[in-house]
Amino acid sequence: MDRRDFLFSLTASALSASAPVIGLAKTVANTAPQKPFFSQREERLSQVTPPLAEIGDHDLLRVVVVAIGGAGGDITARLRPAVSYPFETVAVDTDLIGLNRVPAQRRILLGSGGQEQLSPNDVRLLAKSKAPEITSALAGADIVLIISSLGGGAGTGAAPVVAAIAHDLGALTVGVPVLPFPFEGLRRNQIAAAGLNALARRADIVVPISNADLLHSLPAGAPFSDVFAQSQTAIENVYWGIAGVTALQGLVSVDLEDIRTTLAGTTTGIGWGHSQGTSRTREATQSAMQHPLLGIDRLKAARGIQVSIRAERTSLKIREINDVMTALRAEAQPDAMIIFGANYHEASPDMLEVSILAA
Numbered sequence: 212m213d214r215r216d217f218l219f220s221l222t223a224s225a226l227s228a229s230a231p232v233i234g235l236a237k238t239v240a241n242t243a244p245q246k247p248f249f250s251q252r253e254e255r256l257s258q259v260t261p262p263l264a265e266i267g268d269h270d271l272l273r274v275v276v277v278a279i280g281g282a283g284g285d286i287t288a289r290l291r292p293a294v295s296y297p298f299e300t301v302a303v304d305t306d307l308i309g310l311n312r313v314p315a316q317r318r319i320l321l322g323s324g325g326q327e328q329l330s331p332n333d334v335r336l337l338a339k340s341k342a343p344e345i346t347s348a349l350a351g352a353d354i355v356l357i358i359s360s361l362g363g364g365a366g367t368g369a370a371p372v373v374a375a376i377a378h379d380l381g382a383l384t385v386g387v388p389v390l391p392f393p394f395e396g397l398r399r400n401q402i403a404a405a406g407l408n409a410l411a412r413r414a415d416i417v418v419p420i421s422n423a424d425l426l427h428s429l430p431a432g433a434p435f436s437d438v439f440a441q442s443q444t445a446i447e448n449v450y451w452g453i454a455g456v457t458a459l460q461g462l463v464s465v466d467l468e469d470i471r472t473t474l475a476g477t478t479t480g481i482g483w484g485h486s487q488g489t490s491r492t493r494e495a496t497q498s499a500m501q502h503p504l505l506g507i508d509r510l511k512a513a514r515g516i517q518v519s520i521r522a523e524r525t526s527l528k529i530r531e532i533n534d535v536m537t538a539l540r541a542e543a544q545p546d547a548m549i550i551f552g553a554n555y556h557e558a559s560p561d562m563l564e565v566s567i568l569a570a
């Protein structure tokens with residue numbers, strides 16, 4: 212498969228009349244510190260799904276998903292079939308049974324593996340004692356995506372430690388923590404808030420997935436499992452918005468460093484939408500901009516915005532890309548930095564998907 216058939220991406224500047232340059236530079240690879248990228252080539256190519264392995268290792272950035280705790284493992288297990296894109300998985304947990312359930316290349320057990328409840332601080336110390344193992348699992352990664360819940364022991368304690376290690380290794384470090392439901396109680400929510408703070412201090416980008424916000428956004432009659440389906444979709448959109456537009460070199464690359472500077476600093480919101488038919492661009496963009504995990508107010512105030520569009524390869528029109536950017540610019544601060552990427556997907560031929568990350 213020609214890699215250009217699979218993905219292309221371009222920066223917002225490519226769309227603006229004042230900066231019509233479309234570069235082919237492999238900027239991502241050039242800005243990352245020297246890493247043992249090729250030495251791990253054989254190992255990595257054996258881990259990716261066959262169609263993508265055919266693309267060639269020179270096109271791949273190394274993306275590592277770190278699944279921490281029970282929810283991190285469950286979400287990551289479901290991510291695998293939904294995101295047909297090569298990434299390695301490292302599972303981290305205090306619970307041996309849970310750990311062994313996660314489809315991962317590497318598993319790091321913290322503590323004795325029993326199911327007793329450990330505090331975030333216990334887990335933090337256990338994770339620090341495993342720093343050499345975590346470091347070796349993440350060495351050479353260009354992007355590290357850390358998926359966990361916050362409010363329990365494992366995710367809350369280990370996610371900030373993993374983030375600090377990934378950050379120190381020079382990887383773009385993205386935390387995607389799931390926050391508890393309000394009915395899980397004040398104590399759990401307080402622990403989650405402290406955990407979010409600790410994570411945000413260490414990761415480059417943190418996109419909190421609030422179960423409370425997702426719950427409120429659904430009709431009361433919706434099945435409860437819809438909340439988990441929504442948080443799953445949120446994480447997939449973060450994945451696509453960050454890894455999907457950078458990690459495969461397309462016609463034009465979105466620079467990893469641009470994403471880092473655009474979204475770094477504060478917590479980041481994620482919104483997404485999709486639609487079909489003649490108004491698909493407008494409808495998908497409006498849904499994404501008004502999404503409860505993003506919030507139109509955050510979008511209006513954002514300093515940095517990352518937009519990505521996905522559509523079937525022959526159906527995506529230049530005009531549609533322009534429409535999305537125009538709608539977004541109408542809401543955003545005039546001097547907001549907006550980066551843009553686009554992927555092809557192989558879903559319904561008429562479907563257009565828009566996701567927006569804003570910080």
Ligand SMILES: Nc1nc2c(ncn2[C@@H]2O[C@H](COP(=O)(O)OP(=O)(O)OP(=O)(O)O)[C@@H](O)[C@H]2O)c(=O)[nH]1
Nearest residue numbers: 280281282283285360363364365366389391439442
């Ligand atoms: N959105 C979402 N939330 C989940 C999912 N699974 C569990 N949760 C939430 O995650 C929390 C459960 O935390 P776990 O991940 O099991 O906790 P842990 O990090 O393993 O910590 P301990 O087991 O306490 O050491 C609860 O708040 C659940 O509501 C999921 O698939 N999606």
Ligand SMILES: [Mg+2]
Nearest residue numbers: 280281306365
């Ligand atoms: Mg657990």
